[in-house]
Amino acid sequence: MKGLILKDIYNAMTQGKALIFMIVIFGVCFANAASGTLIMMCTIYAAVMVVNNLALDEMCSWEVYALTMPVTRSQLVLSKYIVSVAYSLCGILLGIVMTAALRVLGFGQGQSSPELILAISVTGLAMATVFIALLIPVNFKFGVQKGRFVLLGIAALIGGGGVVLSGNEDSKVLAALDKLGQLNGATMILITLAAAAVIMSISFMISVRIVNNKEF
Numbered sequence: 001m002k003g004l005i006l007k008d009i010y011n012a013m014t015q016g017k018a019l020i021f022m023i024v025i026f027g028v029c030f031a032n033a034a035s036g037t038l039i040m041m042c043t044i045y046a047a048v049m050v051v052n053n054l055a056l057d058e059m060c061s062w063e064v065y066a067l068t069m070p071v072t073r074s075q076l077v078l079s080k081y082i083v084s085v086a087y088s089l090c091g092i093l094l095g096i097v098m099t100a101a102l103r104v105l106g107f108g109q110g111q112s113s114p115e116l117i118l119a120i121s122v123t124g125l126a127m128a129t130v131f132i133a134l135l136i137p138v139n140f141k142f143g144v145q146k147g148r149f150v151l152l153g154i155a156a157l158i159g160g161g162g163v164v165l166s167g168n169e170d171s172k173v174l175a176a177l178d179k180l181g182q183l184n185g186a187t188m189i190l191i192t193l194a195a196a197a198v199i200m201s202i203s204f205m206i207s208v209r210i211v212n213n214k215e216f
Helices: 002-013 016-029 035-048 050-059 062-066 073-104 114-166 172-181 185-212
Strands: none
Touching: 002 050, 002 073, 016 035, 016 073, 035 050, 035 073, 035 114, 050 062, 050 073, 050 114, 073 114, 073 185, 114 185
């Protein structure tokens, strides 16, 4: 299990130039944005880096080789989720450091209290969780190339559903979201983390089922 995780991390490290380039782009584009923008962008970008790992695995038929070792299919799946969460946490840390550095240099807008940074970080992690929960099972099922089109379709459905809900003032979903928005910060953070854990658990079980039924 440890070897599976280290393999993905080493693969990510080989993309150092691309990562540095994206960090510079984010820093330039969001230098004057609100405090949370850079943190959330770094977090989400870090989370979707797992697609690069999946693409490399697919390109070299890694799963076929991995399953000749004392590794179960569940461990193969679990390693991707662990690495994705680790990437997301690194993205949060990077976003916080960059935001602080830009503030010192006189850039940025809005407040940046520790409480606000924590709330933004948790929100970014929750959003990253949703991306991970969609990305991994879809890519295991359809592969990286076809998976992109499936994800675009899912994004279109979600976006269309959001437009429909936003135009319906009597929507129960919007009413529920409004009530959630009225909760205090600590309660909201706990609910967000609990929801993220549930979503990730469901996604993991779906991915395990897909991989167990897959012929390599």
